[in-house]
Amino acid sequence: MAFENPSRERIGDILASAGNIAIVGLSDKSDRTSYMVAYAMQNKGYRIIPVNPMVDGEILGEKCYHSLAEIPEPVDIVNVFRRSEFCAELAREAAAIGAKVLWLQQGVVSQEAAEIAAEAGMTAIMDRCIKVEEAITMQGRTRKTQ
Template sequence: MSFENPSREQIGDILASAGNIAVVGLSDKTDRTSYMVAGAMQSRGYRIIPVNPLVDGEILGEKCYHTLAEIPEPVDIVNVFRRSEYCAKVAQEAAEIGARVLWLQQGIISKEAAEIAAEHGMTAIMDRCIKVEEAITMHGRNRT
């Protein structure tokens, strides 16, 4: 079975109902794409939870966790800024914390991660930028 991303309408629904977004691989360097995308999502009212094992302290004013399992609150979307070969492990960790959505950023594709997500009832989105999709799908919509 070939993978297919949810429709734009479904992606809009996911984003409209999103609470916490854990960003795996979020850099503390302001010139990195992950930092810019997460910052833009934060400025649009989303709660960003940084996940980076190399960072102690905060990123974008939020406590940074070393793993998804350390996050002490529910996570709706796990947004991934890691190379494809690391995504299956992230998908497994996302399943273990009960995330609803596994979102691999633009340029990241992992069939194995998508299969793990499907096995655990998560929606998988691959090779899409969450910031771009938010701008397209949420234009004129309110978050719930």
């Protein structure tokens, strides 16, 4: 069966109820798209959790973890800035930590990752920018933060 992203209304519901967003592949370089997206989401009130095995310390004032498994608190959304071929394994890792949503950024598509997410009861979103979707779907809405 062909993959289909949730409706914009459903994406808005996901974002309205999201607290922690783990961002896999978040760069510590401010000129990178992942950094700009994370910065924008943080400024909208979302808690970002950087995940990058190449970075020790902090990104955007938040402790950076080397893997999803290291994160010591619940994660609502796993937002992925990695190439498609890495996404199936990341979907398994997201399932293992009990994430609710696997979100593959714009340009990232993995049918296998979407299937793994669905089998684990997660919602999968692919080839969409979380920052753009937040701007579109959250107009006039209030977040239900934890």
